[in-house]
Amino acid sequence: MRPSDTGKPPYVARVEKIEADSRNNVKVRVRWYYRPEESLGGRRQFHGAKELFLSDHYDVQSAHTIEGKCIVHSFKNYTKLEDVGAEDYYCRFEYKAATGAFTPDRVAVYCKCEMPYNPDDLMVQCEGCKDWYHPACVDMTIEEAKMLDHFVCSECSEDDLKRSQNGFHPSPVSDVK
Structure with missing residues (x-):
């Protein structure tokens, strides 16, 4: 979805419902994905460039703000992709926008540094x-x-x-x- 600040990357949301009002204005009910830098903890070393968090933040927007379609894969499916395209993203956490809490609150760690896997590395x-x-x-x-x-x-x-x-x-x- 198109941000008001054109210098920012597009917002990503899951369309939950499409409806028209009495004047035929088409609205979409969306569930927002957050980028790591938009979350309470901020971007961390293990967050991949294409990582998103599915939030509990719902909203209604004009259908005109939709720029295009992207695919948000599960983390497991994303790591199996042969070629990652510009429209491919992944999600391994759900994010509660009001509290900053994540589900799951733990994830497997690897290496001596004990960091979660970043598919970019x-x-x-x-x-x-x-x-x-x-x-x-x-x-x-x-x-x-x-x-x-x-x-x-x-x-x-x-x-x-x-x-x-x-x-x-x-x-x-x-x-x-």
């Missing part, structure tokens, strides 16, 4: 423990991470070292003759 997965890490958190550049074929975190590589020092050697399967 590259992460590498350890082949040992299957945990995910930001390249910078494991002393690696993004370019180095993109060139990796395999990654083992420091904890798993230390575990491998301890096992080999204790005399445990995983033996390769060999043909017995």
Whole structure:
């Protein structure tokens, strides 16, 4: 929906109902999505550029303020998209505008930095423990991470070292003759 300040990005809302009044003015009842910077806590490091919060803030607007259609995906579906278009957004939280409360109030965290996943940031997965890490958190550049074929975190590589020092050697399967 078109903001009054043309320097701002368009507002995003879910159309709940479309109706015309007695003078045939078409109105839409909408439920607003908030951008992280519009919420009480503000934008945080883990919020993606296309992240929105579905709010409990309803409103009635003129249908003329609608600029176009976008798609607000679930977080899970958004992370599976092959190509993210300009019209694609995602939502993983509901937001109570009056109190600033979020649902869910907790989300899974990853990496040494214990941050929620931001789909805009590259992460590498350890082949040992299957945990995910930001390249910078494991002393690696993004370019180095993109060139990796395999990654083992420091904890798993230390575990491998301890096992080999204790005399445990995983033996390769060999043909017995």
